[in-house]
Amino acid sequence: MPKTSARLLSLLSLLQARRDWPGALLAERLDISPRTVRRDVDRLRELGYPIVAFKGPDGGYRLDAGTELPPLLFDDEQAVALAVALQTAATTGAGIEEAAARALNTVRQVMPARLRHRIDALQVTAVERSAIRPDPQVDSSVLMALSAAVHAREVLRFDYTPASPPGVDDNGVQTPSRRVQPHHLVTRGGRWYLVAWDLDREDWRIFRADRIIPRTPAGPRFTPRELPGGEVAAFVAGRFRGSDGSGDWPCRGEVILDLPAAAVSRHTRDGIVEELGPNRCRLVLGSWSWPGLAAAIGGFDADIEVVGPAELRDAFARLARRYADAAADAPGTVRRT
Incomplete structure (x- = not known):
């Protein structure tokens, strides 16, 4: 025994x-x-x-679940996974960096030597996306309140402040409380967002969590609506692209490039590339605007044949004029009249 x-x-x-x-x-x-x-x-x-x-x-x-946290038991894989998750907590924007560091130190102290060596060898560095405009931090209590409202399916009331004191807009005018049916709490690009049905505007909205100030008490329970497209990831991606939330780009065009399909496909994450010959391919690509789509396609160093639509051809013409004017304005260049 x-x-x-x-x-x-x-x-x-x-x-x-x-x-x-x-x-x-x-x-x-x-x-x-x-x-x-x-x-x-x-x-x-x-x-x-x-x-x-x-x-x-x-x-x-x-x-069972208790009122206090007793000592926990993890196998080797669980302990390593927990340590890695705590190291990457700084990239979530959830405002828990200090708590995560303390938790990692606590976990590390009780690890056997063989696991401590594995964790010490795996150092994860959180890189800030922008030194000029860093990702905003969200109070963990706000995230918990939003998550609780989503889970309980209760109407949420909150003040939404783009860049002003609570309840006041940029012109100093008192702003009304928002009333929404919260559906999903998501993270994208280091920021947290609440996907919800706005009861006053009768439309889907995506709110930045760092600008939400929850109010109490919560509203009545509700029956969740069906999200457009049925998938939250596609819905959020579509809204950020400027589309109706279906996940597709609002502008999509087709061109033929004098480049091998393999060379083009390496640089088109969302595009569809079809090989037409050894050095010729068809590219279907989307963007948030027609000039943006034309500029993206123009990044390929190759001759371009526009298949359609006409909006894309017009965008190429506008960019061509702008580029020609920019070249003509270069020092020492004589502008033609």
């Missing part, structure tokens, strides 16, 4: 692996008697683990 300390760790590991454990099965897995299982369960309870017994034909035990 294993020593008591090792047996307790094995028992705790089993209890964390599944919800309900029949007592007889625990005794069989640990190669001990049911009476010893009962004694070991009592020892774990004394250490703070909320283990409850359930009755029934098999009778057994369940590791």
Whole structure:
């Protein structure tokens, strides 16, 4: 029979692996008697683990949620995953960097040497996206309030302040509280957003979480509406592209490039590339505007044949005039009249 300390760790590991454990099965897995299982369960309870017994034909035990956080048991893979997640917490914009660092230090102290070496060798550096305009931080209590409203399906009231004191717009005018049906809390590009149905505007809206000041109490419960397209990732991507939320670009065109398809496909994440010959391919690409699409296609150092639509051809013509004017204004260049 294993020593008591090792047996307790094995028992705790089993209890964390599944919800309900029949007592007889625990005794069989640990190669001990049911009476010893009962004694070991009592020892774990004394250490703070909320283990409850359930009755029934098999009778057994369940590791329940408690009011305090007892010592936790992780296997090697879980411990490493937790440490990596804590190291990358600084990139979430959730305002939990200091807490994550303290938690990582706590986890590291109780790790065996072999795991500490693995964690110390894996150093993750959070790179700020912009030194001029860094990603805004969101109070963790705001994220918890938004998440709770999404989970409870309760109408959320809040002040939304783009760059002003709470409840005041940029012109100093008092702003009304927003009333929304919150549906999803998402993160994109280092920022947190709330996807919700605006009850007053009767339309879908995406709100930056760092600009939300929740109000209490919450409103009534609601039945969730179906998100356009049915997928939150595509909806959010579409809205940021300027489309109706379907996930497609508002402007999409087709051209033929005098380049190999393999060379073009490496630089078109959302585009469709079709090989037409050894050094010729068809490209279907989207963008938020026609000039933006023409400029993106013009980045390929190759002759371009526009298949359509006419808006893309017109955008190329406008850019051509602008580029010609820019070249004519260069020092030492004589403008033609």
